[in-house]
Amino acid sequence: xxxxxxxxxxxxxxxxxxxxxxxxxxxxxxxxxxxxxxxxxxxxxxxxxxxxxxxxxxxxxxxxxxxxxxxxxxxxxxxxxxxxxxxxxxxxxxxxxxxxxxxxxxxxxxxxxxxxxxxxxxxxxxxxxxxxxxxxxxxxxxxxxxxxxxxxxxxxxxxxxxxxxxxxxxxxxxxxxxxxxxxxxxxxxxxxxxxxxxxxxxxxxxxxxxx
DNA sequence: GACCAGGCACATC
DNA sequence: GATGTGCATGGT
Numbered sequence: 001x002x003x004x005x006x007x008x009x010x011x012x013x014x015x016x017x018x019x020x021x022x023x024x025x026x027x028x029x030x031x032x033x034x035x036x037x038x039x040x041x042x043x044x045x046x047x048x049x050x051x052x053x054x055x056x057x058x059x060x061x062x063x064x065x066x067x068x069x070x071x072x073x074x075x076x077x078x079x080x081x082x083x084x085x086x087x088x089x090x091x092x093x094x095x096x097x098x099x100x101x102x103x104x105x106x107x108x109x110x111x112x113x114x115x116x117x118x119x120x121x122x123x124x125x126x127x128x129x130x131x132x133x134x135x136x137x138x139x140x141x142x143x144x145x146x147x148x149x150x151x152x153x154x155x156x157x158x159x160x161x162x163x164x165x166x167x168x169x170x171x172x173x174x175x176x177x178x179x180x181x182x183x184x185x186x187x188x189x190x191x192x193x194x195x196x197x198x199x200x201x202x203x204x205x206x207x208x209x210x211x
Numbered sequence: 212g213a214c215c216a217g218g219c220a221c222a223t224c
Numbered sequence: 225g226a227t228g229t230g231c232a233t234g235g236t
Contacts, residue, residue, distance in 0.1 A: 038218040044234055045217090079233040083219085125219050145217050163225090190217050199215070214236085223228085 004157060005174045008208060009181070012188035015207035019187035022135035028103050029058050030136035034128050035087050036078040048075040060101030064092050087123025094121060103136070111139045126164045134186070140177045143186045144168050147193025154197065155211060 023042075024030045029049065036045045049058075051074040056062040063071065072085035092101070094117075099105040109117065111133060118129035126144070133141040144167045153160040158170055175181060196206035203209050 034217085037216090039216060039231090040218085040233075041216045041235070043216090047234095077233060079216085080218090080231045081233075083231060087219085123219070127218060131217080143217085147217070161226095186217090193217085216233100216235090219231090221229090224226090 003174055004155075005152075005171065008151075008155070008211065009175075009185050009188065011207050011211065012192055013184065016188055016191055018184060019191060021183060021187035022131075024135075026058065027107075027136040028060075031091065031103065031132050032058060032063075032088065034131040034135070035091065035123065036075060036084055038080070038084070038128060040079045044077045044079060048078040051075065051077075060092050060095050060103075063088065064096060064101075083123070087121075090121050090123055107137045111137075111141065114139070115141070126168075130168075134179070134182055138179050140179045140182055142168055142171050142175070142182045144171070145186070145190065145193075147197055148186070148189050150197050150199075151189055151193060151208070154201070155208065 022030045022033065024033055032052070033045055033049060036048050052058060052063065055066060055074070066074070068085055068089060071088065072081045075081050075084055075088075078084060095101050095103065095106060106117075107114070114137065115129055115133060118124045118132060119126070124132075130141045130143040133139040134143055144164050148171075149158070149162060149167055152158045152167065152171075153162065158167055162170070175185070192207060196202055196208075
């Protein structure tokens with residue numbers, strides 16, 4: 001597969017090396033992190049996750065045992081903490097009610113069904129759903145985020161106003177369907193995005209400079 | 212003090 | 225469908 005998109009992947013992988021995503025100790029922790037990191041720097045999420053772990057191992061049971069106010073206070077550092085507290089509880093309540101609180105059981109559903117179930121939960125949109133599918137359930141779903149859209153549009157691969165679903169279709173049309181590739185590529189795009197592709201770009205030194 | 216972060220729901224046209 | 229606004233802490 002030799003196209004411009006795959007070239008970007010190789011350049012980034014060569015420059016940064018494997019990213020080892022998602023930074024979490026369990027699929028369950030990936031889900032929690034995916035909700036907490038919405039429009040929020042990961043650094044702030046790490047503190048929240050550390051706080052949550054003081055209440056015991058991260059399980060549906062342990063987190064649902066917490067009063068909502070306690071849960072929200074624990075994740076305060078991740079911002080939007082009242083919303084995110086509700087969103088977490090929404091998800092956990094669904095798991096508890098229908099899957100005995102077990103993520104493994106939930107993940108037995110086929111990918112398309114899983115995605116619709118996730119999108120049906122208040123607080124889980126396309127990026128969060130796809131992050132969960134790729135990084136927690138290991139499904140071949142490409143995660144789009146603001147960095148991805150920015151990088152691809154600034155390199156004229158897609159128009160600036162491309163929607164989430166359009167960008168996702170475009171990318172998956174130009175890559176082999178491979179969980180490990182999707183995992184690594186998205187992680188690399190976020191990494192280079194943080195370094196160089198902010199709203200106000202600083203392109204000097206970017207591995208994709210002049211590409 | 213601005214600006215920004217690994218979005219989403221909801222109201223409105 | 226597309227566009228606008230509130231949500232909120234913490235680092236640069």
